[in-house]
Amino acid sequence: MPLTCTxxxxxxxxxxxxxxxxxxxxxxxxxxxxxILLTLLGWVPGIIHAFYIIVKY
Structure with a gap:
């Protein structure tokens, strides 16, 4: 699935x-x-999870 501008x-x-x-x-x-919980535990796990969600959907 290609990435879009958004x-x-x-x-x-x-x-x-x-x-x-x-x-x-x-x-x-x-x-x-x-x-939110991952970001509170550490900034890097929150970023990794965010990128995973953005690429997944």
Whole structure:
């Protein structure tokens, strides 16, 4: 599945604030909660999860 222009912006948001990138991709779901918890535990796990969600959907 090719990346679109909006995916690039979501990826940029995911670097600075990972939950925002996930929210823009899937909305308010369990993935957002998981990403918030991962971001609180460490910034890098939140970024990795955000990129995973952006590429997956």
């Amino acid at each position: 995916d690039i912006f979501k990826a940029i948001f995911a670097v600075f604030f990972p939950p925002l990138g996930v929210f823009l991709e899937v909305g308010c779901t369990k993935d957002l909660l998981i990403n």
